Amino acid sequence: MLCHECREKEATIFLKVAVNNKITEMHLCQDCASKKGMPSGFGQSLPISEMFGNISGFVKEFLPKEKKTLRCWSCGLKYSEFKETGKLGCPDCYKSFEPQMTELLARIHGKAVHTGKKYSPKDFPELAHARKKRLLEDLKKELKEAVEREDFETAAKLRDSIKDLEK
Amino acid sequence: MKIGEIFRPYISWANGQGDWPDIVFSTRGRFARNVYGFSFPPRASKEKLKELAETAMNAVKKSRLFIKAHCIHMDELDGIEKAFLVERHHISHNLASQVSGAAVVVSSDETMSIMINEEDHLRIQSISSGLSIKRVYENIETMDSQLGRILPYAYSRQFGFLTACPTNAGTGFRISCLVHLPALARTGQMAKVLENLSTLGITARGIYGEGTYVLGDFYQISNATCLGRSEQEFAENLNRVVNNLIRHEIHARENLIKGGAKAKTEDGIFRSLGILKNARMLSYEEFMQHISLVRMGAAMGLDMAIDISSINQLTILMQPAHLQTLAGRKLDQFERDVERAGYLRKKL
Numbered sequence: 001m002l003c004h005e006c007r008e009k010e011a012t013i014f015l016k017v018a019v020n021n022k023i024t025e026m027h028l029c030q031d032c033a034s035k036k037g038m039p040s041g042f043g044q045s046l047p048i049s050e051m052f053g054n055i056s057g058f059v060k061e062f063l064p065k066e067k068k069t070l071r072c073w074s075c076g077l078k079y080s081e082f083k084e085t086g087k088l089g090c091p092d093c094y095k096s097f098e099p100q101m102t103e104l105l106a107r108i109h110g111k112a113v114h115t116g117k118k119y120s121p122k123d124f125p126e127l128a129h130a131r132k133k134r135l136l137e138d139l140k141k142e143l144k145e146a147v148e149r150e151d152f153e154t155a156a157k158l159r160d161s162i163k164d165l166e167k
Numbered sequence: 168m169k170i171g172e173i174f175r176p177y178i179s180w181a182n183g184q185g186d187w188p189d190i191v192f193s194t195r196g197r198f199a200r201n202v203y204g205f206s207f208p209p210r211a212s213k214e215k216l217k218e219l220a221e222t223a224m225n226a227v228k229k230s231r232l233f234i235k236a237h238c239i240h241m242d243e244l245d246g247i248e249k250a251f252l253v254e255r256h257h258i259s260h261n262l263a264s265q266v267s268g269a270a271v272v273v274s275s276d277e278t279m280s281i282m283i284n285e286e287d288h289l290r291i292q293s294i295s296s297g298l299s300i301k302r303v304y305e306n307i308e309t310m311d312s313q314l315g316r317i318l319p320y321a322y323s324r325q326f327g328f329l330t331a332c333p334t335n336a337g338t339g340f341r342i343s344c345l346v347h348l349p350a351l352a353r354t355g356q357m358a359k360v361l362e363n364l365s366t367l368g369i370t371a372r373g374i375y376g377e378g379t380y381v382l383g384d385f386y387q388i389s390n391a392t393c394l395g396r397s398e399q400e401f402a403e404n405l406n407r408v409v410n411n412l413i414r415h416e417i418h419a420r421e422n423l424i425k426g427g428a429k430a431k432t433e434d435g436i437f438r439s440l441g442i443l444k445n446a447r448m449l450s451y452e453e454f455m456q457h458i459s460l461v462r463m464g465a466a467m468g469l470d471m472a473i474d475i476s477s478i479n480q481l482t483i484l485m486q487p488a489h490l491q492t493l494a495g496r497k498l499d500q501f502e503r504d505v506e507r508a509g510y511l512r513k514k515l
């Protein structure tokens with residue numbers, strides 16, 4: 001059988017992956033498998049994100065459509081870039097793309113609400129303080145930048161966030 | 168760096184301990200965690216990644232679990248040394264290919280490790296021999312709680328722990344068992360078994376070599392999702408599924424030594440032992456094909472002159488980078504195949 005990827009060389013690696021009732025089969029030559037970062041050794045797991053991101057296009061096919069201009073207010077990642085790579089830029093991307101992420105997570109995991117281990121930096125006062133300080137600094141810097149480039153919509157959002165934090 | 172001097176040829180977590188060691192090779196668990204205030208590694212600057220690596224290393228070193236730990240930066244390693252750590256399950260291929268700020272801290276007994284600046288800032292991992300889900304979970308849980316008090320994790324009440332790839336968000340928890348299923352494969356039941364698993368929220372992965380059998384008949388069984396249920400629920404689900412697999416595998420093994428099948432099975436096992444004992448050249452793939460049968464033979468009580476623990480060690484040591492580290496020099500494929508066969512003749 002020929003390699004599914006390059007359609008030139010003989011496939012030597014056969015991978016069968018079953019996720020959420022969806023079975024993906026891949027036939028690859030050694031070269032293409034290595035290019036995909038696919039482990040060929042013993043017991044090495046293929047990172048699940050690889051499987052979703054590159055192999056089956058799983059994430060991409062589930063991503064809600066969104067207008068091109070949507071981007072993360074914190075790291076600047078465009079939603080369209082996320083659709084390309086399947087990788088988010090920073091923790092705040094989850095907030096920036098909240099409706100989209102809610103839908104996407106529900107499709108990947110079956111649910112979109114975390115019920116596992118709880119975590120709150122508030123439980124660790126020093127941590128919470130350091131985090132708040134750092135976040136405020138970042139936000140103020142971004143606000144300044146937004147004002148400079150006359151992006152008043154973003155600036156207004158940032159001002160709200162700063163006010164919330166300073167309460 | 169001389170990786171062969173840091174890590175001994177004896178691998179503590181492949182010692183055949185834990186429950187059902189003749190079927191479950193190892194259990195692994197990990198938490199994916201990120202630190203608030205930093206972009207995820209794929210999008211962070213070099214400087215930020217280095218800053219994070221330093222902060223994380225200092226935090227890890229404070230833990231009693233990581234006394235005398237090995238701190239290893241990816242940019243200090245050559246290709247063979249990176250491959251060595253991948254073969255030993257301490258790092259991923261992905262970490263091996265990163266440069267800036269990518270590092271790993273491995274506990275002195277090698278049962279715990281923390282990858283820094285892989286796809287996520289932290290991957291807290293533990294590995295143990297046999298079926299030992301509880302122990303592995305407790306290890307990473309302890310470490311996670313300690314680190315979370317020093318580093319502010321990226322967390323949201325709705326989505327849980329936030330990760331670079333949404334497939335890991337929520338608990339960030341992945342628990343897996345590496346199971347050895349030679350009898351299920353030989354009795355033609357594997358396809359059905361794999362399909363059943365997928366309806367249970369479980370993923371099974373095997374890497375196929377040439378032909379029909381998965382490399383050494385080893386399958387990686389893990390939770391397919393990690394959001395919307397608790398860590399304990401994911402762990403219990405895996406435990407249930409793996410116990411079921413064990414039951415099926417035992418049943419299939421019994422069928423292989425019943426009546427007319429017995430002579431054929433034993434013949435296959437002893438032929439494999441003969442090849443491992445006498446071959447002058449052996450590729451890793453061929454080695455795995457035969458050691459798989461010898462492993463089943465040892466589990467069935469046949470006289471293989473080698474126990475499960477030593478078989479497990481060989482399975483790790485005969486991989487290309489380990490072999491070259493043992494030999495103390497770079498070997499091409501041809502030389503490796505000769506070296507591998509020579510090592511086995513001495514051991515068996």
Ligand SMILES: [Zn+2]
Nearest residue numbers: 003006029032
């Ligand atoms: Zn190819």
Ligand SMILES: [Zn+2]
Nearest residue numbers: 072075090093
């Ligand atoms: Zn972002």
